[in-house]
Each structure stands twice: as C-alpha cells, then as structure tokens.
Amino acid sequence: MKATDLAISVKGLKKSYKNKLVLKDVNFDVERGSIYSLLGSNGAGKTTTIKVLTTLLKPDGGELKVSGYDVLGESEKVHQAISLTGQFASVDESLTGMENLILIGKLNHIGKPKDRAVELLTYFNLMDSAGRLVSTYSGGMKRKLDIAMSLVNRPEIIFLDEPTTGLDPQSRHSMWAIIEELKDSGVTIFLTTQYLEEAEQLADKIGVLDKGTIIVEGTAQELKNMLPQGVVEFTFTDEDLLNQACSLTAKYKTTAIREENKLIIYTDGSADTLSLIFQKFASNGVGIKAFAQKSPTLEDVFLTLIGEKEGIGNE
Ligand SMILES: Nc1ncnc2c1ncn2[C@@H]1O[C@H](COP(=O)(O)OP(=O)(O)OP(=O)(O)O)[C@@H](O)[C@H]1O
Numbered sequence: 001m002k003a004t005d006l007a008i009s010v011k012g013l014k015k016s017y018k019n020k021l022v023l024k025d026v027n028f029d030v031e032r033g034s035i036y037s038l039l040g041s042n043g044a045g046k047t048t049t050i051k052v053l054t055t056l057l058k059p060d061g062g063e064l065k066v067s068g069y070d071v072l073g074e075s076e077k078v079h080q081a082i083s084l085t086g087q088f089a090s091v092d093e094s095l096t097g098m099e100n101l102i103l104i105g106k107l108n109h110i111g112k113p114k115d116r117a118v119e120l121l122t123y124f125n126l127m128d129s130a131g132r133l134v135s136t137y138s139g140g141m142k143r144k145l146d147i148a149m150s151l152v153n154r155p156e157i158i159f160l161d162e163p164t165t166g167l168d169p170q171s172r173h174s175m176w177a178i179i180e181e182l183k184d185s186g187v188t189i190f191l192t193t194q195y196l197e198e199a200e201q202l203a204d205k206i207g208v209l210d211k212g213t214i215i216v217e218g219t220a221q222e223l224k225n226m227l228p229q230g231v232v233e234f235t236f237t238d239e240d241l242l243n244q245a246c247s248l249t250a251k252y253k254t255t256a257i258r259e260e261n262k263l264i265i266y267t268d269g270s271a272d273t274l275s276l277i278f279q280k281f282a283s284n285g286v287g288i289k290a291f292a293q294k295s296p297t298l299e300d301v302f303l304t305l306i307g308e309k310e311g312i313g314n315e
C-alpha cells in the first residue's frame, strides 16, 4: 500500500505524563475512507492518543503522520485536514445551534458560513431547533451539534472521542447512522469507544489498546477468530462450586461471571477436551446446573486479551 493511502500512520508513539508512562509503543495505520476504532478500558490512553494526533499534546517519541503530514513538523497542514473536535471546547451553551456553527465558520474563514450552518443543521435534523439556545438541547442534540461543528471546515479525517458515551440507545443508533453516512461520504473516522458492540457495528478495523500498546488489531471477525472455537458456558448453583470449577480448569482460558455463577471456558472445541472437563467436574463432585455452547463475542475477545476480569487463566 502506498503511504498516501493512509489517513493516519503511527509508529512507535510514546507519551508519559510526568513519570507516568501511558503510551509505551503504539503502532497502527488507518486507511483513507475507513473507520478505525480504538478500544480500551478507562485510562488506557485513548484520549491521549487522540490529543497527540490532533496536535493538542506533544508526544515523547514516534513517527506520526496525519493525512500524510508530520504531526510535529507540519501541524498547520494537519489542522487543515482534521476536524475541529477537541480544539474548540465543544459547543457554547449560551449561543443557539445556528450561532455556534456560524461562529466556527467565521473563525475558520470559510466562505458563506451561514449557508454551511444551514446545510449542516439540515443534515443533522436540527433545523427546527436552530434558533434555540444550546442549553435547552438534549444530550443527543448537543452531541450532534458537536459533530456538525467539527464538520464545518469539511475535514478529511475526523476524530471522535467516545461519541456515544452517555447517550440513550435511540440516540446512540442515530449517531451510528451519522457516522456511517460520514464514512460513505469519504471521510476517514478515528473513534474511541468502550463499547464493543459499537466497534463491531462501525469499525473496519479495531485496535485494542492495553498497557501502552495495541495488543491486538483486526476486523471484528478476525478478532473473534482469535478465540478458540469451542466456547462453552457452565452455570453452577453457588459460588463455592464456581470456585472449584475455576481451579479445576485453570489450564484453560476462562472468564468467571460471579454474579451469575457462570464460567466461560475457551476450549479447542474437541470432544476429548469437553469430555475431560465434564469428567473432572463429575469426579470432584462439582454439579452443573446448566451447560451451553457459545459463539465467541467481541466481549469475550476483549476480556480474554485484557485479562481484567477475575478468573482468567493465562496459558
Ligand atoms: N494531564 C494529565 N496529567 C497526568 N496524567 C494524565 C493526564 N491526562 C491523562 N492522564 C493519565 O493518563 C492515563 C490515560 O488517560 P486517557 O485520558 O488517555 O485515557 P482514556 O483511555 O481516554 O480513558 P477513558 O476511557 O476514561 O476516557 C490515565 O491513567 C490518566 O489518569
């Protein structure tokens, strides 16, 4: 692939806050016109990555290109290519939606800022509320206006930091539709999320950020394929039995869901392995309340890789 096909290219990104190393060695590429989703738990460094790529924060090291321009050496060119989200502290609640958009248009010296504002308000279905103060908007409307503002200067690449956090399911789905439409219009989208289903729904490529590096990367399907195919789920009547089951299956990758006394075991799917597990439970008096076979979800991948939850064995 030619370097110019890449909207974002990150090699060896490092960033610490004082003595706290947050990004150790982050590497990834984002193809033009695609959606890349950076997935990670709280504090993994998602916002830090966005801040560095949008030139708000200086990295300690790495070769970083956005739209082919060097993030450190050609920051002006980078500014012209990216959306304004994050640079302007989102919406001004004491202005109307229309005023917010016109203000951004004027700050960016675009031609006919009012026309652009009307275009975007119409696109986001906000024309009816255009003349109302933003302080009266719902969370979902504010989020839409925020994205509209980031589109005023027709960016090639837009960075969305957890675009649907705090939205109700309906607003979340309408945000997904907007993001998909943006992609269809040719915009490259880099988004962070903590919602696996969001990454699965939207992203062409998902990168999982953990302990300062991208520990795994691929399409949702590729990530799922990394898990053993034989995902089985046992339910026990109480926590004691669950604990016993955990120690009996310590050699496998497992996830315990303690609230439900469930144990998910990632096996190779062979009949031999399964019968071995059943035998082990039976000979140790670990009675099973329910048994089910599961197809791996992205959640399973995330939990297995990050090993955050209790009961995850490390083979
Ligand atoms: N200005 C700062 N000074 C010191 N430490 C910081 C600063 N900003 C972030 N951190 C720390 O760096 C780590 C990464 O923070 P960051 O905001 O990038 O995480 P995140 O993945 O976006 O998390 P979240 O999902 O909660 O938004 C955290 O441990 C955070 O406490």
Ligand SMILES: [Mg+2]
Pocket: 046, 047, 048, 161
């Ligand atoms: Mg964040």
